[in-house]
Amino acid sequence: MILSSTLARKRLKNAILTGKGPLSGIRILDLTRILAGPFCTMVLGDLGAEVIKVENPGGGDETRNWGPPFLKGESAYFLCVNRNKKSIAINMKEHGGRELIKDLALKSDVLVENFIPGKLDKFGLGYEELKSSAPHLIYCSITGYGSSGPCSSEAGFDVIAASVGGLLGITGPENGEPCKVGVAVTDLSTGLYAHGAIMAALIQRMKTGLGQKIDCDLLSTQVSLLANIGSNYLNANQEAKRWGTAHESIVPYKAFKTKDGYITVGAASNKQFKTLCQLLNVENLAEDVMFLTNKDRVKNRQVLEAELSSIFCSETTDHWLSVFKESGMPYGPVNTMEEVFKHPQVLHNKMVAEMVHSHIGKIRVTGPAVKYSTGSNEARSPPPTLGEHTNEVLSSILQYSNEKINRLRALKVVS
Incomplete structure (x- = not known):
């Protein structure tokens, strides 16, 4: 269903006034795994969007297995970027699974995916096919190198994109080996780019009633983040080097x-x-x-x-x-993790949120970095277990009967 721009504005305004978050009423169909995509959809979920995370029944998002550490079988890695989401386990290799995703796309405002370019087209879930039945849909693809071009079919990983995009060439001790940044900043930055692009597309849809395709990729993100280092080369032909923690253009x-740190x-x-x-x-x-x-x-x-x-x-x-x-x-x-989370400003900014996980019990996550004077931006619900909300999504959003849901389970389309 395509909302008129007036109705969409009214719905979002009411969501802000009721404190449910600026994106309350917006539904995100999340077909992403690992980090860049899940980080993007988590940020949207913090802002009130309903996020339906589609996972493979055979194991789910790969980060569920990335550990140690594990908390009662759940990886700490998965917990960091999957709050405020509902998990539904769908087997996309089955025709019924692909049809189920099409049904969800019709009921969603945004679809976010990070498959290798062309993979979802083979499943009949590419943008052009979904656009014909869901012209309102905003379809965001996150890839390693872009949806076309000589490297588009290559798998995209943060450290590889950071290497190709120059970050490893300027990170590390002077005259030393290249160093990976401590967290996957290229992935995370791509997730933030995607989040901003989706927000802009939602605004445009309020004016036109139509969705569009958004392409984000790790390599383009990394090149865009070269900032002054890139400008030094492009405008002064100055090749970059590693400076450790020092700055190329500012001293000291x-x-x-120090004596102890x-x-x-x-x-x-x-x-x-x-x-x-x-x-x-x-x-x-x-x-x-x-x-x-x-x-x-x-x-x-x-x-x-x-x-x-x-x-x-x-x-x-x-x-x-x-x-x-x-x-x-x-x-x-230069703080340790213990010092970071005991820092008085971090505590004042309420950067740690506690919640109760359905399997683990009490967990803590880092909270949203942005505060709003009206409209909430918060960690509301814990990361889901694999397929935890399958029944809820099928019955409440798609209004499937119990008989149909049981049939899908029997056919191993969902679990």
Whole structure:
């Protein structure tokens, strides 16, 4: 059913006023696995959308098996990106399973998938086929390299896209080996791009009544995130290199070793550099002709960083945190996970949510990063067990009879 733009606006306005979230009333058919897609749909679910996660009955989303750690058989990895979703186990290899997904697509506003390009077309679930029966549907494909082109058929993994897209070439110690970032930032950033694109497509549909196809891919995401490093090459033909925690164009700007850990400090202006020198009781450095401007400091990076490193090594991290407190300088400790989740600002921002999982019991997840003055954005329901909501989805959304549901189970179309 295609909603008129006026009705759609009214429905979304009512959802915000009732505190159900800005996307309350929007249904997402989620055919994604691993990270980029599930992260995208989780963000939409936090905003109130109803997310129907379709999984393979033979094991579900691959991340269900990615561990340790496991909590009563459920992987911590899966728990991190699958809250606010309903799981339905459908065998897409069966004709009945494919027809079931078509029925769900007709009842949904958005479909998100991350299969290799062409795979869903072979199942009769590609955009062009669904568009004819569901012109309102917003169809978002997340791939490794794009839906067409010389590499489109290759499998997309975060570390591979980060390698091809240049991130590994600029990450790691100076003159050292390439290093993977600690979390899959290319995957996560692609999920955020997809989330934003879907939101824009929903707004456009309110004007036209029509859906569209959205293509997001890991490689394009990574290239777009090269930012100043990419600009340096494109406009100045300057090849990039690894700088560790340091910055190519700003000095000092890095993590310095202390007596018992590390502290990160940045001086992005001449004024901040003078403040830094005052706090470290080396005002003479601020007047040294080698360090008067950022250009000078970049040129004489090794000399300056050596001077600062010897100073920071002389005291503990806590000492330097007390020195920099309320100075106006950008600074911070390099925290462990324990320190992150005990940090007073993290606690104040309510970045950890507790919920009761149907199998595990009490679990904790990181909460949404964005706060809204009206309309909720929250972790409401725990990640589902495999196929936990199959009956609910079939009976309440598709209004299948118990007899039909039992027949689908007997045919192993659903479980």
